[in-house]
Amino acid sequence: MNLFTFKGGVHPPYRKEHAKDSQIEIAAVPDQLVVPLVQHIGAPCAPAVEAGGTVKEGQVIGQSDAFVSAPIHAPVSGKVKRIERALHPLGQKVLSVFIEPDGADEKEYLKPLGDTIDQLSSDDMKKRVMEAGIVGLGGATFPSHVKFSPPKDKPIEVLIINGCECEPYLTADYRLMLEKPGDIILGAQMIGKILGAKEIVVAVEDNKPDAFKKFKESDAGKGIRYVLTHTKYPQGGEKMLIKAVLKREVPSGGLPMDVGVVVSNVGTALAVCEAVRDGKPLIDRVLTITGNGIKKPGNYIAKIGTPVSSIIEQSGGTVGTIGKLIVGGPMMGIAQSSYDVPVIKGTSGILLLQDEKYMKEGHLPCIKCSFCVQVCPTQLLPSRLSILAEAEKWELMEQFGVDDCIECGSCSYVCPSKRPIVQLIKTAKLKVRDIKARENK
Ligand code: SF4
Ligand code: SF4
Known part of the structure; x- marks a missing residue:
């Protein structure tokens, strides 16, 4: 089979074996969730609730009037204990809503719109994507309703659904593709209709042949094209994927829409499906906890605001001396100084590395090796x-x-x-x- 690829890139050890065979489990709800009001690119949200009040699962707790922003919803029902600055995975402290769950699971979701693509209007679906607070779940966290609103002079011909997951160690997207291929396909069709795209392409790296097969088995004549890409980092980068799949070059300083393309991650497609079909806001996400520093690596669906420490505990705790805690993968993730950081919409993984050499490496001058x-x-x-x-x-x-x-x-x-x-x-x-x-x- 012809494999699609791009120029450059590297082949780091992929180390997916730690968690790839672990089915997605539901992460335990902690005693307290800390939900940052900054979880996306664009304007931060202002609190929409007050300390001392109660919230239902799915209720808006943070919002902004800016177009480039996304509302934030309560991941559980419970009591708002306080609203104050707290640690964020990006390193700084940001205004956050502290919620103590009440276990009542009272929900305040949006009205389900159904799943019959022909009967859904693109405007209604785009509005729903905005109301549900959906952002790019591949890590970019750009508000999806903005991405799905290209200017009139930049029509979108192709929607690429990105199932590459090229970051070493991470397997959350892989498990989603194995366990929810039908919902991802439905979400892809919804996004395709919102954009008016002529073609939908699903791209999967060739180290995940079973995910590729699952998609093809679940498709049943939806007219989607499936392609296998060469396993190479960073194959999942938007510009690399467009080059590999369509041979189109996004110009310097430009965006995929400049070449008639939108790229959306498989997790985002699933979130769109759940928001449109079920009325579910983005209150949780699938992530991988992995590395040689965790006892039981796995994949979890975790409520936004769950502290990393809670997922570590559920995974049997740490092993050995931890040299590095990273939120995300080893290539693009961000090193953390505390286990208290919360899961946010962009958290694709939690990586614990035992090896102390990570703490000690220094650097030398450039030797011009190229x-x-x-x-x-x-x-x-x-x-x-x-x-x-x-x-x-x-x-x-x-x-x-x-x-x-x-x-x-x-x-x-x-x-x-x-x-x-x-x-x-x-x-x-x-x-x-x-x-x-x-x-x-
Ligand atoms: S980090 Fe930037 S400069 Fe370095 S290889 Fe990637 S794109 Fe090039
Ligand atoms: S030594 Fe210099 S030229 Fe060689 S990889 Fe490092 S920065 Fe690049």
């Missing part, structure tokens, strides 16, 4: 960018295309000098953004 240049999937010069960042040459970095970096970490992964290239680039992007904001004032 390994990083060879693997960069966006054809940047990571070595040059990292040197410019160290010299604080922010404007020059912009000329060298720093904004096109997708922060995949492939450059850092291959660097023999262990240079923190992505970290330097991330910092530089923020500086460049600050400079631009000041110039536009």
Whole structure:
């Protein structure tokens, strides 16, 4: 079979075996959930409830008037204990709603719209995606109703449903594809109708042939095209996937819609299906807990706001001395300093690594080996960018295309000098953004 792929990328050890055979379990509801009011790209939400009040599962607890935002809903019924700043997986403290569950499971969901695609209007479904607070669940957390609203001069021809899950260790999407292929397909059809897409393509990496087979078995003449992509990191990056599947190149500084494409993750398609068909807001998500530092790696559906420590406990606790706790995968995830951080909409995994060498690695000067240049999937010069960042040459970095970096970490992964290239680039992007904001004032 012809496999689809892109130029560049790396082949890290995938280590999916830790959790890939574990069926999705329901994570225990903790004694207290901490729901951050910042869980997406765009405007943060303001509290829509007050301390001391009660909430029902699915009730809006945070919202914003901004278009680029997404409401936040109570994951359980219970009492709002307090609203104050608390630790967030991105590292800073943000305003969060502390909820003590009452065990009553009282729900306040949206009205189900049904599952007959022909009878559903695209406007109703798009409104539902917004009301349900759906954001990109592949980790990008961009509000989906915004992504599904391209301007009139950029019609969408192709919707790609991303089932690559190229991050090492993570298996949440893989389990979803095995366990809920029909719902993912239904969600894909709903998104396809919202966008007016002429074609829907589902892309799965070739290290998941059973997920690919499941999709094909569940399809029953829905007219969706299924493709197997080469297993390579970061195959699941939007621009890489578009290049691999459609041979279209998203221009520098551009978006998939510039080439008539929208890419949506399989978890997002499932969330759309549940919101439209069942009226369920985005109050939980599937994640993987894995690594050599956890006793029983597995996949869980966890309520948003569940502390990482609660899922670790349910997974039998840690093993050995933990060198690193990462929320997400090893390539793009974020190292954490506390087990108290909550699961948020973008939490695809919890990775516990035992090896203490992760704490001790330092870095050396660039030896100009060009390994990083060879693997960069966006054809940047990571070595040059990292040197410019160290010299604080922010404007020059912009000329060298720093904004096109997708922060995949492939450059850092291959660097023999262990240079923190992505970290330097991330910092530089923020500086460049600050400079631009000041110039536009
Ligand atoms: S420069 Fe950016 S896009 Fe290129 S390999 Fe490094 S992190 Fe990935
Ligand atoms: S891989 Fe590391 S050492 Fe080699 S050129 Fe890139 S930054 Fe320099």
